[in-house]
Amino acid sequence: MPAATPLTNEQIADLSRTLPLWAVEDGGKAIKRDLKFADFSAAFDFMTEVAGVAEVMDHHPEWSNVYDKVSIRLSTHDTGGLTDRDLELATAIDAAAANFRTT
Numbered sequence: 001m002p003a004a005t006p007l008t009n010e011q012i013a014d015l016s017r018t019l020p021l022w023a024v025e026d027g028g029k030a031i032k033r034d035l036k037f038a039d040f041s042a043a044f045d046f047m048t049e050v051a052g053v054a055e056v057m058d059h060h061p062e063w064s065n066v067y068d069k070v071s072i073r074l075s076t077h078d079t080g081g082l083t084d085r086d087l088e089l090a091t092a093i094d095a096a097a098a099n100f101r102t103t
Helices: 009-013 040-057 084-097
Strands: 023-025 030-036 062-066 069-074
Touching: 030 084, 040 062, 040 069, 040 084, 069 084
Parallel strands: none
Antiparallel strands: 023 030, 030 069, 062 069
16 A cells, blocks of 8 residues: 555645544544444444445544444554545545434
8 A cells, every 4th residue: 555645734724625524633633523323233334334444445543432423533643644545534434424324
């Protein structure tokens, strides 16, 4: 897999437009999204789908699950901040979430 390309300050500032469901955290070093599903089974199915994508990308989220809620945080630890790989995974996560009823 090619090396991750760090995001520029301009790209980070534009994240509210390009990834409106994500919040920038830690001074622009991470992004976070919280999702709520119909029930635990739907949340787990979503996580299973995302896990497959993350494994193929070899880029894994920090996440937690409590019943019907999933919290996801993305950052590229090798670079100490956000990269193109985080944007790619966030976009894939948004596409996966679109397959489920979220609130």
